[in-house]
Amino acid sequence: MNLRPLFEPKTMAVVGVSLSNDRHPANIIYNKAHLRYPLKVFPVNPRGGSLLGERVFSDILEIPEKVDLAVIAVRADAVPDVLQECIRSRVGGATIISGGFAEVDRKDLQDRLVAVARKANFPFIGPNCLGIYVPTVVDTFFLPGERMIHPTAGNVALVSQSGGVLVDQMVKFAEQGIGLSLAVSIGNKALIREQTLLDYLVADPETNVIAFYIEGFDKNEGRNFVLAASQCPKPVIVLKAGKTDAGSRAVSSHTASLAGDHEVFSAVLAQYGVVEASNELELVSFCESLSCYQKAIRGNVGIITGSGGHGALSVDVCSDRGLSIPSLSETVQMEIKDQLSVSIQTIAALSNPIDLTGSAVDDDFVTAAREMGRLPEIDAVIVLLLPYLPGITSDLGARLSQGSRRDNKPLVAYVPHVEKYRMLIEGFELNRIPVSSSIEGAVLMVEAMRRCQPC
Amino acid sequence: MLNQEIKDILIYSQKHDWVLEPDAKRLLRLAGIKVPKFSRVTTVDDALDFAHKNNYPVVAKVVSSEVVHKSDVGGVTLGITDDGTLTETFERFSAIKGFCGMLVEESLSGFELIVGAKVDYQFGPVVLLGIGGTGVEIYRDTVLRMAPLRPEDAASMIKGLKAHQLLEGYRGAESVNVEQLIHLLITFSELVMQIELYFESIDLNPVMCTAEQCIVADARIMLRG
Numbered sequence: 017m018n019l020r021p022l023f024e025p026k027t028m029a030v031v032g033v034s035l036s037n038d039r040h041p042a043n044i045i046y047n048k049a050h051l052r053y054p055l056k057v058f059p060v061n062p063r064g065g066s067l068l069g070e071r072v073f074s075d076i077l078e079i080p081e082k083v084d085l086a087v088i089a090v091r092a093d094a095v096p097d098v099l100q101e102c103i104r105s106r107v108g109g110a111t112i113i114s115g116g117f118a119e120v121d122r123k124d125l126q127d128r129l130v131a132v133a134r135k136a137n138f139p140f141i142g143p144n145c146l147g148i149y150v151p152t153v154v155d156t157f158f159l160p161g162e163r164m165i166h167p168t169a170g171n172v173a174l175v176s177q178s179g180g181v182l183v184d185q186m187v188k189f190a191e192q193g194i195g196l197s198l199a200v201s202i203g204n205k206a207l208i209r210e211q212t213l214l215d216y217l218v219a220d221p222e223t224n225v226i227a228f229y230i231e232g233f234d235k236n237e238g239r240n241f242v243l244a245a246s247q248c249p250k251p252v253i254v255l256k257a258g259k260t261d262a263g264s265r266a267v268s269s270h271t272a273s274l275a276g277d278h279e280v281f282s283a284v285l286a287q288y289g290v291v292e293a294s295n296e297l298e299l300v301s302f303c304e305s306l307s308c309y310q311k312a313i314r315g316n317v318g319i320i321t322g323s324g325g326h327g328a329l330s331v332d333v334c335s336d337r338g339l340s341i342p343s344l345s346e347t348v349q350m351e352i353k354d355q356l357s358v359s360i361q362t363i364a365a366l367s368n369p370i371d372l373t374g375s376a377v378d379d380d381f382v383t384a385a386r387e388m389g390r391l392p393e394i395d396a397v398i399v400l401l402l403p404y405l406p407g408i409t410s411d412l413g414a415r416l417s418q419g420s421r422r423d424n425k426p427l428v429a430y431v432p433h434v435e436k437y438r439m440l441i442e443g444f445e446l447n448r449i450p451v452s453s454s455i456e457g458a459v460l461m462v463e464a465m466r467r468c469q470p471c
Numbered sequence: 472m473l474n475q476e477i478k479d480i481l482i483y484s485q486k487h488d489w490v491l492e493p494d495a496k497r498l499l500r501l502a503g504i505k506v507p508k509f510s511r512v513t514t515v516d517d518a519l520d521f522a523h524k525n526n527y528p529v530v531a532k533v534v535s536s537e538v539v540h541k542s543d544v545g546g547v548t549l550g551i552t553d554d555g556t557l558t559e560t561f562e563r564f565s566a567i568k569g570f571c572g573m574l575v576e577e578s579l580s581g582f583e584l585i586v587g588a589k590v591d592y593q594f595g596p597v598v599l600l601g602i603g604g605t606g607v608e609i610y611r612d613t614v615l616r617m618a619p620l621r622p623e624d625a626a627s628m629i630k631g632l633k634a635h636q637l638l639e640g641y642r643g644a645e646s647v648n649v650e651q652l653i654h655l656l657i658t659f660s661e662l663v664m665q666i667e668l669y670f671e672s673i674d675l676n677p678v679m680c681t682a683e684q685c686i687v688a689d690a691r692i693m694l695r696g
Contacts, residue, residue, distance in 0.1 A: 235592055235593070238593035275613075284615070
């Protein structure tokens with residue numbers, strides 16, 4: 017099955033536009049695509065006529081060009097016929113926005129769609145979904161453009177069973193400066209399911225990290241998914257909903273009682289090096305980190321800060337998360353000390369965390385990061401930056417980023433995310449160094465690197 | 472390929488949804504998993520005969536298709552050292568509901584582990600390793616992996632137990648035979664892949680581990696309804 021027409025369409029038909037209701041989902045999709053995307057878009061409604069001065073086609077077969085992607089937003093019982101028309105017109109693929117299938121006990125209708133599509137090897141997303149968003153390429157979400165938050169184009173692909181969760185994650189991605197290669201809401205996932213998309217994304221040159229929001233797998237589907245993910249050279253992240261077992265079944269063995277659905281899910285993902293995010297903060301932090309670093313580490317962290325309290329808080333999170341903070345030898349500490357500003361030489365704490373104190377200047381941070389970066393016992397460095405300290409300038413983000421690239425040692429930063437510090441943040445982000453808005457998030461970014469390998 | 476004798480035991484046992492312990496032990500032995508020397512007896516004389524050939528102490532357990540949890544009905548006696556106690560035990564067991572024999576076996580000691588399996592809906596057969604004995608669900612120190620296990624999975628399961636130091640010779644105590652344990656886990660994981668269609672869950676509990684060997688002292692195989 018060729019999924020490219022879904023994600024790289026040049027021509028798109030929107031089936032089910034209303035001639036009278038501008039707020040109909042199909043009209044919203046049509047307008048966005050027509051006005052803001054580099055696509056040729058054709059509105060379709062059996063009654064024909066015109067929409068905002070453009071011709072409405074009464075049938076897909078009438079469209080004079082080959083259609084790559086059909087967005088289907090007609091009522092459920094009309095969908096099978098539209099799908100047949102798509103296949104007859106040699107459309108490349110479809111996304112079925114319409115609801116009214118398995119989610120309302122019409123599995124029979126949904127099965128008909130699958131049977132028709134399978135026979136013709138015709139790919140479709142959905143039904144009951146938002147469909148596809150590829151920055152600057154295509155957007156089938158029925159959400160008005162001015163209401164949406166658009167993350168920048170980047171290398172993280174998001175696949176979600178829930179449209180709402182997907183759009184919400186896009187807001188968070190934009191907030192945290194994480195770039196998106198594509199986002200898909202797969203809804204009832206009748207035909208195209210997680211593993212099909214995983215296979216597609218492994219080969220997608222724009223994608224380096226693949227993240228999923230999953231509510232559940234079918235029988236044995238999880239097995240095939242983790243086996244495929246373990247062969248995938250790109251980090252795979254999964255956020256799973258439904259951590260408590262539905263109903264307490266009577267269990268007759270210790271094993272059945274101890275190996276609940278979620279225990280098994282978590283254990284098997286870890287076994288095959290799939291990174292499980294247990295909540296949204298983890299998902300966002302893991303995506304941001306792995307979008308910059310795809311190589312697994314052991315988990316020995318070096319911490320640099322201008323505040324003892326920040327250092328102590330981050331150490332607590334590290335130990336909670338199974339990360340180690342190796343102490344630095346006397347020799348190393350002396351070497352660092354000699355290179356620091358004279359004013360902090362006697363007050364800085366140089367074990368690990370390195371606390372440069374509130375009197376440190378940019379050069380001190382750069383020195384400490386460079387020296388830590390050289391140590392083989394340190395796998396990754398966390399810099400906790402307090403931009404309100406008088407000696408710190410907006411240049412520090414870019415300077416630390418360049419240093420980290422040179423030493424080839426992963427660096428993550430914590431900077432409070434407020435507009436005033438934007439230049440400092442961008443100094444990191446534009447140089448592909450992940451920045452968290454919380455201390456915990458910065459530690460999670462390092463944890464992601466430790467976890468993207470089989471346990 | 473599933474061994475025909477193993478298949479026969481499973482099919483024969485379907486009538487009571489689980490595999491009686493002597494049959495479970497036979498099944499495990501056929502799969503290459505170590506079990507104690509045992510005999511299923513239906514007379515006192517046969518029980519005494521086993522004890523005399525294999526020496527005391529011995530363990531006796533009731534065999535009944537109506538008793539899944541043997542200790543709950545007083546159907547397990549450990550450390551029997553003489554003919555009198557063995558005879559008396561046999562007589563007591565005879566009164567238990569559904570009695571159809573007694574299992575006599577050599578008495579074992581060692582570090583008690585649980586090795587288990589279940590067929591998970593999303594992932595198929597999974598294997599569990601944990602601190603065993605009757606306190607399994609109190610300690611809840613267990614590790615899960617999808618079967619079949621690769622050698623690195625088995626090794627990481629042992630490392631994944633909170634109490635793994637206890638297995639590896641904590642404070643001068645003898646370490647259990649980790650190689651044997653890994654071998655057991657892998658062999659067991661291959662077995663559960665082969666019998667996936669028949670079983671629902673399995674507890675090998677306790678598995679007695681010493682510096683020399685790991686032997687399955689008790690086995691419960693619950694079949695698919």
